[in-house]
Amino acid sequence: MKHGGDLLSYQHKFEGQIIDFSSNINPLGYPSGLKQVIIDNFDKLIEYPDINYRSLKKIVAAYLGCDDDNVIVGNGAVDIIDNISGGFDRIVVPVPCFGEYIDRPKLHNKQVIMLPMLEDFIIDVIKIEQTLISGDLLILGNPNNPTGKRIDKEVLIALHSLVIERCAFLLIDEAFFEFCKFDYDSIELFRHSEAVCIIRAATKFFALPGIRLGYGFTSKTMTIKYNKKAIPWNINTFADTAAANILRDNEFISRSKEYIRKQRSFMMTELKKIKEIHSYDTHCNFILIKLLKGSEEDIFEFLLSKGIMIRKASSFEMLDTSYIRIAIKSENENMKLIGCLEEYFLKEF
Amino acid sequence: MKHGGDLLSYQHKFEGQIIDFSSNINPLGYPSGLKQVIIDNFDKLIEYPDINYRSLKKIVAAYLGCDDDNVIVGNGAVDIIDNISGGFDRIVVPVPCFGEYIDRPKLHNKQVIMLPMLEDFIIDVIKIEQTLISGDLLILGNPNNPTGKRIDKEVLIALHSLVIERCAFLLIDEAFFEFCKFDYDSIELFRHSEAVCIIRAATKFFALPGIRLGYGFTSKTMTIKYNKKAIPWNINTFADTAAANILRDNEFISRSKEYIRKQRSFMMTELKKIKEIHSYDTHCNFILIKLLKGSEEDIFEFLLSKGIMIRKASSFEMLDTSYIRIAIKSENENMKLIGCLEEYFLKEF
Numbered sequence: 074m075k076h077g078g079d080l081l082s083y084q085h086k087f088e089g090q091i092i093d094f095s096s097n098i099n100p101l102g103y104p105s106g107l108k109q110v111i112i113d114n115f116d117k118l119i120e121y122p123d124i125n126y127r128s129l130k131k132i133v134a135a136y137l138g139c140d141d142d143n144v145i146v147g148n149g150a151v152d153i154i155d156n157i158s159g160g161f162d163r164i165v166v167p168v169p170c171f172g173e174y175i176d177r178p179k180l181h182n183k184q185v186i187m188l189p190m191l192e193d194f195i196i197d198v199i200k201i202e203q204t205l206i207s208g209d210l211l212i213l214g215n216p217n218n219p220t221g222k223r224i225d226k227e228v229l230i231a232l233h234s235l236v237i238e239r240c241a242f243l244l245i246d247e248a249f250f251e252f253c254k255f256d257y258d259s260i261e262l263f264r265h266s267e268a269v270c271i272i273r274a275a276t277k278f279f280a281l282p283g284i285r286l287g288y289g290f291t292s293k294t295m296t297i298k299y300n301k302k303a304i305p306w307n308i309n310t311f312a313d314t315a316a317a318n319i320l321r322d323n324e325f326i327s328r329s330k331e332y333i334r335k336q337r338s339f340m341m342t343e344l345k346k347i348k349e350i351h352s353y354d355t356h357c358n359f360i361l362i363k364l365l366k367g368s369e370e371d372i373f374e375f376l377l378s379k380g381i382m383i384r385k386a387s388s389f390e391m392l393d394t395s396y397i398r399i400a401i402k403s404e405n406e407n408m409k410l411i412g413c414l415e416e417y418f419l420k421e422f
Numbered sequence: 423m424k425h426g427g428d429l430l431s432y433q434h435k436f437e438g439q440i441i442d443f444s445s446n447i448n449p450l451g452y453p454s455g456l457k458q459v460i461i462d463n464f465d466k467l468i469e470y471p472d473i474n475y476r477s478l479k480k481i482v483a484a485y486l487g488c489d490d491d492n493v494i495v496g497n498g499a500v501d502i503i504d505n506i507s508g509g510f511d512r513i514v515v516p517v518p519c520f521g522e523y524i525d526r527p528k529l530h531n532k533q534v535i536m537l538p539m540l541e542d543f544i545i546d547v548i549k550i551e552q553t554l555i556s557g558d559l560l561i562l563g564n565p566n567n568p569t570g571k572r573i574d575k576e577v578l579i580a581l582h583s584l585v586i587e588r589c590a591f592l593l594i595d596e597a598f599f600e601f602c603k604f605d606y607d608s609i610e611l612f613r614h615s616e617a618v619c620i621i622r623a624a625t626k627f628f629a630l631p632g633i634r635l636g637y638g639f640t641s642k643t644m645t646i647k648y649n650k651k652a653i654p655w656n657i658n659t660f661a662d663t664a665a666a667n668i669l670r671d672n673e674f675i676s677r678s679k680e681y682i683r684k685q686r687s688f689m690m691t692e693l694k695k696i697k698e699i700h701s702y703d704t705h706c707n708f709i710l711i712k713l714l715k716g717s718e719e720d721i722f723e724f725l726l727s728k729g730i731m732i733r734k735a736s737s738f739e740m741l742d743t744s745y746i747r748i749a750i751k752s753e754n755e756n757m758k759l760i761g762c763l764e765e766y767f768l769k770e771f
Contacts, residue, residue, distance in 0.1 A: 119629045
């Protein structure tokens with residue numbers, strides 16, 4: 074499994090509804106007003122979306138706190154990763170990371186240099202310093218998938234300075250930004266930078282992986298390049314329409330943050346009681362787990378037999394079969410997973 | 423205006439609803455059952471679409487009359503054009519044609535060789551013979567936009583043979599296929615070819631430019647390459663869901679074909695009465711017009727003042743400011759356009 078969420082490939086192994094802990098989606102679902110907005114605007118489908126997405130960019134700009142012409146939009150975050158990374162010859166990326174930081178540039182015949190993280194999945198800044206040269210693209214997940222770690226403000230500022238010094242470019246993927254405790258806003262930090270692009274998306278926090286809405290902040294120079302590169306009408310009308318509803322739903326946003334905060338705390342406390350695993354501290358709505366006994370395949374199959382799908386993590390660069398990744402879901406689902414994990418380790422070892 | 427349908431840029435020039443003759447969408451709108459299907463399946467949004475689009479490909483295969491693993495899918499036809507053309511170093515294309523056959527390859531730093539069509543916009547087969555070499559991609563619009571001409575079966579077969587002989591590849595864009603009188607089916611003709619990709623789409627005939635659903639037929643070898651190249655989850659859940667409804671709506675399909683046939687006949691008869699223009703015979707739901715007096719800009723502004731938007735055609739390679747393109751729309755709208763054209767030529771000349 075290269076990505077989470079591939080329920081269809083495993084459904085035959087369990088009778089009934091599988092609980093999907095493999096994809097990291099807000100357990101509260103999408104904002105409740107969305108359905109009516111889509112129904113009310115259904116007939117917009119018979120027209121092309123605005124090829125310049127003027128209204129969408131205005132709404133995203135207000136949400137991100139930047140100018141309209143600093144906003145880029147994509148068919149999901151991966152479209153933005155693809156369009157930006159395709160413009161550089163050499164990509165530098167700390168691993169483990171989201172697989173598409175590696176796969177998309179490779180598809181465009183670019184060189185990808187992977188720098189293993191240090192213990193506890195800390196970015197190896199010295200290694201980046203030794204590696205980064207003029208014209209490179211440095212890609213950072215912030216927070217990073219699958220490790221769940223947000224980059225310290227000082228470290229990010231230092232890396233940005235290094236990027237400027239080396240005449241390189243920095244792509245920061247913040248698809249999970251809203252799940253984190255607010256510490257700093259990278260858009261605020263790098264508002265005037267010519268060398269940064271910051272990706273966010275509706276996919277995870279607004280629980281809309283199906284709608285395909287990614288967006289980002291970058292310099293006005295880069296938005297012009299990006300708009301040429303992106304295919305015309307890359308955002309569908311529903312995604313275009315949805316933004317005005319979801320990005321302004323402050324009640325949903327604060328309720329989701331609070332819910333995840335509580336459940337994350339509950340999950341970490343419970344997981345730390347299981348001595349056969351090491352659960353890495355996370356800023357996110359997902360948790361990377363090191364299995365001290367057994368392998369991803371065993372536990373995957375056991376949990377599947379219980380109607381739970383987790384993410385085997387060996388498909389991430391640098392991780393072996395002793396890692397799994399789980400999402401933080403609803404209270405009941407989380408309790409069910411904890412119960413099943415306890416049962417697994419009691420039974421198997 | 424590089425593409426039709428950009429109403430937003432011109433709305434300030436007319437108070438009221440502008441009738442859009444610039445984009446070539448089925449005037450009957452989308453199949454009537456679609457809205458309920460989307461509402462019923464709304465919650466699929468919170469899951470990722472199937473990354474392999476297994477169900478979608480099965481439905482498309484049944485519609486196209488081919489195997490599931492001959493089907494490719496894209497975020498609109500332009501996504502397929504982009505993914506396929508990006509794999510070739512040199513693109514050969516008769517002009518005038520849909521601008522993206524030229525723009526997308528150029529963006530990927532490919533060489534694009536444009537071969538002007540002969541009188542009455544007939545493809546210059548001899549010129550193609552003289553030009554095409556091993557490894558080239560030949561792109562043909564069938565029917566072609568903006569000329570409205572479908573390629574004769576014998577010519578297409580001959581061009582396909584030439585492509586095979588030269589070890590090249592043939593991309594046939596049939597986004598307007600269903601609007602034409604049925605004469606032959608290129609998928610049937612080239613079912614066993616290793617050197618062809620045929621694009622169709624929901625955009626035009628099913629009046630769904632906003633849903634972003636393109637699909638095509640190609641060899642099993644090429645589908646594997648294509649699936650690697652395409653970004654993951656390039657089709658949104660609504661488009662994925664819609665296919666089962668729209669592609670099986672035979673009543674809509676036959677009613678639309680009949681409607682367009684009648685209105686095309688009416689429009690051609692009326693347009694041929696206007697002696698200040700030459701209207702090219704069309705197999706499509708749009709008509710290319712040569713202005714024998716005046717220019718695209720004049721007539722565009724006049725019609726806009728009447729609440730009608732047409733397509734200025736000088737943005738198409740090889741056409742100058744004496745061409746416009748109009749869509750075939752509903753009976754009332756078509757009559758209004760004819761009336762306004764008559765008024766324009768009476769008044770201006």
